[in-house]
Amino acid sequence: MKSPEPCETASQRTVLQPSHEKPQNAGSTPDVTTTVNRGEAAPILDVADLVVDYRRGRSTFRALHGVSLSIGAGECVGLVGESGSGKSTLGKAILGLSLVSSGSIRIDGRDITRASGADRRRLAADVQVVFQDPYGSLDPAMTVGQAVAEPLRAAGTDRETARAAVAEMLDQVRLPADAAARYPGEFSGGQRQRIAIARALVRKPRLIICDEPVSALDLTTQAAVVDLFIDIQRETGVSYLFISHDLGVVRRVCHRVSVMYGGRIVESGANETITRSPAHPYTRRLLLASPVADPARQAERRRAWLRLRSPGESSTT
């Protein structure tokens, strides 16, 4: 098993005082400032005080309450949190798929919060995405070669150059060259995820938003694809925002971790710091939720997890 090489100082950590007593929709004032790596080289991603609201019938639901997050060039930051905490909303906002109510998103110093048209297309070269579902993310009617080449062809790259790039990308994700002529339906879930990664890499992005990219895979395949993410990061220097509900996976791939709860980042810091001495109760709960093999230790962890449960949660949870 591989682990990422550390590229940050462990002292950089921010904690939001426990706020899980508040209902998710309480208050609209941004209350988190998770500022990491500021003052160093310009970050590839800089999200500041981001607020995202969704329309729900006649009312609005605040999914992000002033989230701030920064990722340096070549750095991998994990975003963990339970279902509904707002992880995907943050990823979508960066990709321009969620409307931002306030705050800003900068890529390499450029404010892209409300980018559209040509600006958004330029951005597509710098920021790519790998989604969770390896079955739904590829067009079954396109060959693998066409699917991987598509982002290049859409940007005007000629057929021969695109073909050479596809061969290079397939090699990078450890798939055979003849995969280009075959269809996604002929591949397993793990292989399809490799194809999706090749497609995300083909325009040589600076940042990849990985939204639960291994959650749909079995454990063995998951480990192999996680290794691939680590290798690619080392080979290309790309940055990841690695979204997952699984702290174990995030710890393997990322240098730093931000923990989300109820639309807020409640704790951020170096991998080791968060794992060894989690400061926020929700982070402690998340760590205790990771299963361990020993039944006695597992039972002890469950008891500790229950003691830390949020108000209103049933003890039979």
Ligand SMILES: Nc1ncnc2c1ncn2[C@@H]1O[C@H](COP(=O)(O)OP(=O)(O)OP(=O)(O)O)[C@@H](O)[C@H]1O
């Ligand atoms: N299009 C939408 N309209 C209304 N509410 C939404 C919409 N998308 C997400 N939400 C709500 O916003 C909150 C955050 O959702 P989000 O998908 O970002 O969470 P998540 O942490 O990524 O969860 P998961 O791990 O299950 O994907 C949730 O309460 C969700 O129900």
